[in-house]
Amino acid sequence: MSHQLGRVVSIILHRYFGDIVQTVGDDLFKCGSKPIGMIVKTTGLSRGLVIESLRTLLKYDIAAFEPSVNQLIAEYKLVPENVLLLIRYPRYLLQVKSKYGSEAELLIEELLQQATCTATVLLVTIATKYKDDKEKNITIMSLKDMFISLATAGYIQQAPVAELKEGSEIPTLVPVATIVPDLDTRILLQVMNAGNFNDVKDNIYWKVNYDRFHQDFRDELMIKAITRRIDENAGELMRFLLEQMYLNSPAWAPESNPVSALDVRDRCRRAATDKPLLQQYVDQYLKVLEESGGGFVRRCGDASGGQFCVRARAAALQLVRAALDHLVTERLGSKAARIFRLIRTKKYIEEEDIQKNAMLVNKECKQLTYKLLEEHFISCQPMRKAATAGGMAKAIYLYHIKLHEVAHTAREMCYRSLHNVSRRALHERTLHARLVDKQKRVRTIVHGMRLRGEPQENIDDVEETLTPPEQAVLQGVEKRLKQLSTAELELDKNLFIFNWYFTYPET
Amino acid sequence: MSVKQEDQLKEKILNVARKNPKGISHKDITAAIPDISSAELVTAINELLQQEYFDLFNQNGALLYRLKTQVNKQAVKGADNEEKVVFNLIEEAGNKGIWIREIRIRSNLANTQLTKVLKSLESKKLIKAVKCVNASKKKVYMLYNLEPDRSISGGAWYQDQDFESEFVDILNVQCLRFLNQRSDKIKNNPRGPIVGRTQSYATASEVQKYITDLGISKVQLDVEDVITILNTLVYDGKAESSVYPDGSKVYRSIDPLIPAPGLVQVPCGVCPLVHKCSTTGLITPQECTYMTEWLE
Ligand code: SF4
Numbered sequence: 046m047s048h049q050l051g052r053v054v055s056i057i058l059h060r061y062f063g064d065i066v067q068t069v070g071d072d073l074f075k076c077g078s079k080p081i082g083m084i085v086k087t088t089g090l091s092r093g094l095v096i097e098s099l100r101t102l103l104k105y106d107i108a109a110f111e112p113s114v115n116q117l118i119a120e121y122k123l124v125p126e127n128v129l130l131l132i133r134y135p136r137y138l139l140q141v142k143s144k145y146g147s148e149a150e151l152l153i154e155e156l157l158q159q160a161t162c163t164a165t166v167l168l169v170t171i172a173t174k175y176k177d178d179k180e181k182n183i184t185i186m187s188l189k190d191m192f193i194s195l196a197t198a199g200y201i202q203q204a205p206v207a208e209l210k211e212g213s214e215i216p217t218l219v220p221v222a223t224i225v226p227d228l229d230t231r232i233l234l235q236v237m238n239a240g241n242f243n244d245v246k247d248n249i250y251w252k253v254n255y256d257r258f259h260q261d262f263r264d265e266l267m268i269k270a271i272t273r274r275i276d277e278n279a280g281e282l283m284r285f286l287l288e289q290m291y292l293n294s295p296a297w298a299p300e301s302n303p304v305s306a307l308d309v310r311d312r313c314r315r316a317a318t319d320k321p322l323l324q325q326y327v328d329q330y331l332k333v334l335e336e337s338g339g340g341f342v343r344r345c346g347d348a349s350g351g352q353f354c355v356r357a358r359a360a361a362l363q364l365v366r367a368a369l370d371h372l373v374t375e376r377l378g379s380k381a382a383r384i385f386r387l388i389r390t391k392k393y394i395e396e397e398d399i400q401k402n403a404m405l406v407n408k409e410c411k412q413l414t415y416k417l418l419e420e421h422f423i424s425c426q427p428m429r430k431a432a433t434a435g436g437m438a439k440a441i442y443l444y445h446i447k448l449h450e451v452a453h454t455a456r457e458m459c460y461r462s463l464h465n466v467s468r469r470a471l472h473e474r475t476l477h478a479r480l481v482d483k484q485k486r487v488r489t490i491v492h493g494m495r496l497r498g499e500p501q502e503n504i505d506d507v508e509e510t511l512t513p514p515e516q517a518v519l520q521g522v523e524k525r526l527k528q529l530s531t532a533e534l535e536l537d538k539n540l541f542i543f544n545w546y547f548t549y550p551e552t
Numbered sequence: 553m554s555v556k557q558e559d560q561l562k563e564k565i566l567n568v569a570r571k572n573p574k575g576i577s578h579k580d581i582t583a584a585i586p587d588i589s590s591a592e593l594v595t596a597i598n599e600l601l602q603q604e605y606f607d608l609f610n611q612n613g614a615l616l617y618r619l620k621t622q623v624n625k626q627a628v629k630g631a632d633n634e635e636k637v638v639f640n641l642i643e644e645a646g647n648k649g650i651w652i653r654e655i656r657i658r659s660n661l662a663n664t665q666l667t668k669v670l671k672s673l674e675s676k677k678l679i680k681a682v683k684c685v686n687a688s689k690k691k692v693y694m695l696y697n698l699e700p701d702r703s704i705s706g707g708a709w710y711q712d713q714d715f716e717s718e719f720v721d722i723l724n725v726q727c728l729r730f731l732n733q734r735s736d737k738i739k740n741n742p743r744g745p746i747v748g749r750t751q752s753y754a755t756a757s758e759v760q761k762y763i764t765d766l767g768i769s770k771v772q773l774d775v776e777d778v779i780t781i782l783n784t785l786v787y788d789g790k791a792e793s794s795v796y797p798d799g800s801k802v803y804r805s806i807d808p809l810i811p812a813p814g815l816v817q818v819p820c821g822v823c824p825l826v827h828k829c830s831t832t833g834l835i836t837p838q839e840c841t842y843m844t845e846w847l848e
Contacts, residue, residue: 052831270809276739326744333738333745337792339809367809370789375816379788387787404709404724404784406717455815462820465829465837469847472838525847535814542813 049460051075054128056467061131062101065090069098070123073108078122080113104160105131106252112215119215129540130255132463132533137258141200144261148183148191151175153200156253161204164192164226165247169237185237189228196225199257204250260296263545267360270367271338278323279338282330285312286342290355299358299549300343306331306351339363361546365452368542372455373422380405381413385446388423393443414444421454422446449551456543463536470529477522484519487511561588561596566605566619566697575609575618634661638669642679642693647701649682649692708771722768723781728790730754730762731805738804753794753802756782819846 051074059067072088073079084095099121102108107127110119134157142150151171156162172185195201202223207216226249236245264287272280289308294301310327317324331351334342340359346352366389374382383403388394391402400410417423424447427440474481487510494504511519568584569576581593597617600606609616637659642650656666670693673679682700684690692704709716734752741748760778763769782803785791791805815821819842820829829835837843 266810273807273809275745278740279745322740322742322744326746329744329746333749336794337749363809368813368815370808371810371812371816372821375812375822382789383784383787386789390787402783403787404717404720404780406715409717458821458826459815461826461829462815462818465820465840465843466818468831468837469840469843528847532814532818535817537814539814542810 047457047460049457049464050125053460053464053467054123054125056464056471057128057131058107060467060471062098065094066098066101069095070102070107070128073121073123074125078111078120080118080120082118084121106160107131110215112213112217116213116215126544129537132537135534136262136537137253137255140258140261141195145191145194147181148188149195149200151183152188152192152195153253156201156251161250161252163245163247163250164228165233165236165245166242167251168192168228168233169242172233172237173240185233186230189230189233192228193225196223196251199223199254201251202254202257204252206250256296259541262541263357266364266542266545267341267357270360270364271334271341274339275333275337278320278326279330279334281316281320281323282309282313282327282334283338283341285309285316286353286355288312294355297357297548299356301355301357303345303352303354305349306353307349309353310350358549361542361549362448364542365448365546368539369422369448369451369455372458373417376420377413377416377422380409381417384410384413385417385422388444389446389448393426393445395441395443399444418444422451424450452543452546456540456547459536459540459543463533463540466529466532466536470526470533473522473525473529477518480515480519481522483515484511558596558599561585561592562600565596565600569606569617569619570697575611575616577614577616579614634659634665634669635673637661638666639673639678642673643695645692645694647694647698647704649684649694649700649704651690651692655693708769708773708777719769720781720784723763723773723778724784724788726763726766726768727759727778727781728785728805730759731785731791731803735805749804752804754804755796756801756803759803819843 051071054074055067055071058070068088068090069084072084076083076087081092081095081099084090084099085092088095090098099108102121102123103110105127106124108121108123110121112118113120137157138150138154141153152167155167155171159167168185168188172183172188175181175183192201203221205218205220208219209216232245236242264284267287268280268283271283286304286309289304289312290298290301293304306328309331313320313324313327323330328351331342331344331353335344335353340363341356343354343356343359344351345354370382370386373385380403383405384399387399387403391398394402396411396414399414400407403410405413414423418425423444426443426445428443487507490507491504494507564585565581568581572580578593582588597606600617601608606617606619609618638655638661641655641658644650652666652670655661655670656663659666661669670679670681674681677696679693680696681691681693682704684692684704694700709720731754734754737751738745738748741751756775756779759782760773760775763773763778779801782791782793782801785803785805786793789806789808791803793801793803796802819840820826820837823829823842825835829837829840831837
């Protein structure tokens with residue numbers, strides 16, 4: 046685990062949970078896993094605070110525990126990947142909203158906040174919150190239905206339960222298979238009217254299934270890429286193939302089991318009104334997708350009109366390449382990117398041939414090649430030629446790309462940038478903390494006055510305590526923070542591609 | 553007319569003759585070299601005949617000049633043995649030329665003597681020395697009337713051993729423009745995606761014609777040259793290539809699979825100081841000017 050990851054994890058923990066949790070998190074990151082006593086010792090925090098922090102971390106799945114060797118005490122460790130998920134929350138919400146509407150968004154939002162929670166508590170809490178909101182018109186019935194849909198589709202799942210194994214003092218968390226619940230609306234209504242959860246017997250806990258969202262993100266990436274490369278019809282076809290893939294293969298399989306063209310054709314027929322061209326030319330689209338679709342799909346048999354495999358691993362590879370191409374272009378210019386791609390196409394290539402194929406001036410070409418070398422985008426391997434007569438033996442240098450390593454470097458760069466962006470945001474916030482506080486206070490006061498129906502003049506008076514220059518500064522801060530958080534989201538999307546690529550072992 | 557001009561003219565005529573091994577008439581010459589006066593032509597031809605470059609034929613009442621294949625052998629007639637040996641070695645090398653070192657090894661002549669022989673052959677306009685593009689100090693010898701091979705002269709992209717990168721850049725842009733004109737054909741084509749894809753492809757010779765018609769190139773580019781340029785587009789990630797069943801290469805312009813990713817949207821992704829930047833010290837994200845500018 047890298048230093049850069051540690052930095053970004055630390056700053057995210059600080060943002061979401063404050064500096065005590067940050068200290069504990071840092072400590073865990075550095076040491077791998079350790080028991081509470083050790084954490085207390087190294088951080089110098091009181092035992093109570095450490096326990097409190099660990100509780101928070103465990104709740105959000107950011108830390109895990111396991112029994113130590115003697116099975117008597119628990120050792121804690123940080124799960125850095127899950128820390129990074131915290132900044133992905135807005136994306137989950139957006140995704141579920143666009144797919145299932147705003148009720149689903151409320152459910153996921155609440156569940157993300159609670160981390161784990163029973164269905165009854167979740168539904169009743171939301172329903173109570175929006176009881177008086179006529180606009181949204183949210184009822185506990187519709188929420189319940191939505192909950193069931195989300196559970197069926199796998200966006201939420203049952204939380205693992207703690208079990209005590211024999212001979213151990215420390216419980217282990219055992220995952221349970223999710224059973225779509227049968228919720229009784231009457232009981233829900235009763236609880237809601239009672240206003241407390243005292244006699245609820247529901248003890249099944251739920252949590253958000255991140256992985257299901259990640260599958261969606263991956264699918265979206267593949268579909269968008271195909272749409273860019275070919276057209277919307279081909280993108281839609283990709284979607285259908287993915288749908289079929291889920292029926293017969295594990296979601297993250299490097300290559301899916303064969304999908305029959307018959308099923309796909311069937312699916313296209315059902316979408317005929319939307320995409321008439323696709324229905325008319327399914328077979329042609331399959332062929333073009335296979336040949337010009339970046340290798341996302343492979344024909345793997347001819348039975349029943351053709352069999353196709355979805356190659357998620359190949360897709361990840363292509364997307365990482367595309368991302369790296371962009372990176373090289375932006376950092377070293379398009380000519381360097383030309384050399385970079387050339388080397389990738391030829392696998393191994395001599396300096397002289399680079400110049401010939403890239404059609405660049407000798408000197409420029411050499412400079413760019415060395416720049417690429419310096420930034421670790423390419424590697425160089427000297428090869429001794431067998432000694433020829435006259436001691437003319439000259440070493441030749443073969444350039445090539447170790448994609449795995451380059452992707453690794455790029456991912457580190459993502460972590461670094463993410464840290465820098467967050468750090469800058471923190472800086473902006475602290476710099477203007479006083480002013481932002483003031484604005485907040487003014488807003489609450491004004492809000493209170495409006496509710497009480499006080500005259501407009503008084504409200505204006507209060508509002509005017511923020512002077513125009515202050516307003517201008519505040520606007521600037523707001524704009525900058527917004528830009529920074531957009532950047533964070535984009536960086537996270539970028540990281541997603543890299544991490545997807547890294548889920549498959551290097552070949 | 554100066555001697556140099558005369559030589560140039562002769563070279564031009566010889567070039568025409570080389571392209572028509574069956575022979576050329578007066579008309580062919582004037583067609584190929586329009587700015588030649590008949591007096592000049594006559595003197596030039598006479599001299600060439602004297603130097604025994606041409607055979608003279610009479611075909612249907614018109615005079616035909618045909619390039620002699622054996623010119624060179626006769627030209628060395630009367631030369632001494634050393635010259636003949638060296639000449640033969642050079643002739644063998646064809647239009648790839650031969651390096652002086654190699655001539656020396658194979659002819660077993662002493663350095664000084666060899667230089668003398670080469671000088672004499674050069675002065676008789678039997679051989680010439682050509683500079684190599686990929687190694688500027690290396691000279692190779694070849695027969696006087698040969699066009700140097702691409703690997704030696706660098707082909708259309710070189711002007712006196714200098715690589716013309718601006719020319720290449722212009723061609724690169726123009727080729728892309730041509731491909732872009734048809735790249736949308738694959739999208740939602742009412743006649744199906746296969747027809748659409750075919751319509752979005754351009755063969756190398758189509759591109760060559762387009763480039764020639766544009767008239768931006770002073771030299772005649774052949775299909776191979778255009779393919780070289782088109783390949784740079786492929787390495788630029790702006791085009792993909794494929795091969796038709798008949799073996800001809802086709803190209804179509806493409807977009808990258810993803811738009812600019814997050815990393816290059818933030819200043820850190822393109823920052824030259826990225827490895828020197830840390831939480832404390834001289835370069836920090838809090839104080840970074842790149843960030844400040846970007847946030848403006
Ligand atoms: S914060 Fe500034 S100096 Fe640091 S990497 Fe980013 S752009 Fe470069």
